[in-house]
Amino acid sequence: MLVLSRRVGESVVIGDDVTITILEVRGDVVRVGIDAPRSVAVNRAELLKELGATNQESASPSEQTVASLAKALRERPQRD
Amino acid sequence: MIATDVQTVRSVMPDDVPVIEFVHPMPGFDELVRFALVQLDDDGVLCALRSVEDPDVRFLVVPPHLFFPDYAPVLDDETVAELGIESADDVVLLVVLNATESLADTTANLLAPIVVNTAGRRAAQVILADTELPIRAPLIA
Numbered sequence: 001m002l003v004l005s006r007r008v009g010e011s012v013v014i015g016d017d018v019t020i021t022i023l024e025v026r027g028d029v030v031r032v033g034i035d036a037p038r039s040v041a042v043n044r045a046e047l048l049k050e051l052g053a054t055n056q057e058s059a060s061p062s063e064q065t066v067a068s069l070a071k072a073l074r075e076r077p078q079r080d
Numbered sequence: 081m082i083a084t085d086v087q088t089v090r091s092v093m094p095d096d097v098p099v100i101e102f103v104h105p106m107p108g109f110d111e112l113v114r115f116a117l118v119q120l121d122d123d124g125v126l127c128a129l130r131s132v133e134d135p136d137v138r139f140l141v142v143p144p145h146l147f148f149p150d151y152a153p154v155l156d157d158e159t160v161a162e163l164g165i166e167s168a169d170d171v172v173l174l175v176v177l178n179a180t181e182s183l184a185d186t187t188a189n190l191l192a193p194i195v196v197n198t199a200g201r202r203a204a205q206v207i208l209a210d211t212e213l214p215i216r217a218p219l220i221a
Contacts, residue, residue, distance in 0.1 A: 038158040043207060051192050051207065052108030054215050058178040058189070059109070059137050065181050066128075066140065070121050072183035076220065 098201055099132055103162050106205045107192075112137060115203070117196075127174070129194070141174035141194060147219055148175075151190060153208050163197040163204060170199040178216060187216035 004012060011021040017037050024031040034042050061069075102113040114132035125146060131137040144151045153173070155165070165171055173195060175188040191213040196203040 038156075039162075041207075047207065047211070048107050050215060051189075051205075054178060054189060055106050055108035055139075055176065055205075058176050059139055061138075061140060061179045065179050066120065066126075068181040069140070069177075069179050069183060069186060070126050073125055074121060074123070076183065 098198075100129075100196055100201050100203045103202055103204050106194075109137065115139075117141075129174075140177040140179050142177060142188070142219075144173060144175045144188065144190070144193065147188065148190065148217065153193060153206075153210070153213075155195060155206065156209065159195060159204065159206050163195060163202045164200045165197045166199065170197050172196040172198055176205075177219065183220055184218070186219045187214075188219050189215050190217045191215045 006012065006022045008022050008025055011019050013019050018040060019035040021033040021035070022030065023033050036042055098117060100115050100117055102115065105111065105113055109131075112131045112133050115129040116132060118128045118130055120126040120128055120140075125142055127141050129139045129141055155171075159165075173193050175190060175193050178187045178189070180186055191211070192205050192207045192215070194203055195206050
């Protein structure tokens with residue numbers, strides 16, 4: 001991993017069109033600004049991790065789970 | 081209301097089991113991009129997205145408006161471009177269920193719905209800009 005020290009207001013440029021700027025440092029919170037083309041997805045790492053974990057957990061329910069869920073949905077009170 | 085939705089799901093997803101291609105894989109399943117959308121009940125409520133590449137992998141999905149009437153996610157321009165969406169009529173929105181045998185404990189992922197462009201049969205699990213949306217919303221309030 002490349003490690004750089006930057007001051008507030010300074011930036012790092014990644015590739016041709018991604019710029020990350022340090023906006024503010026307060027205690028252990030660092031605010032960064034990310035300037036990237038719309039085609040570059042920018043997400044918080046923990047959000048992607050949580051989504052991956054949730055997808056893994058959601059995947060491939062047992063036939064029994066599917067059957068009982070389908071039954072419960074069929075029998076649930078319908079909205080008007 | 082429900083009858084109309086049934087028609088919608090049926091009319092865009094007929095019996096020939098269309099294969100949908102994800103423009104990028106779902107987080108947690110980096111190898112899988114081709115899924116078949118299969119209806120699991122007569123009402124067109126409960127559906128499965130089954131991986132073509134790994135038939136052991138399937139996700140339960142439902143159209144969210146039947147359960148979350150106020151849920152109206154806005155798709156950003158990048159998603160629209162990536163999926164080649166030309167008309168809102170071509171878009172089917174599905175949410176992934178984290179299912180348990182009890183309906184009361186089953187949750188739906190509202191933060192990252194699956195957006196399908198039925199015209200091009202392309203899809204993506206889109207992380208919405210509204211990060212306050214729950215990743216585990218109880219399906220039945």
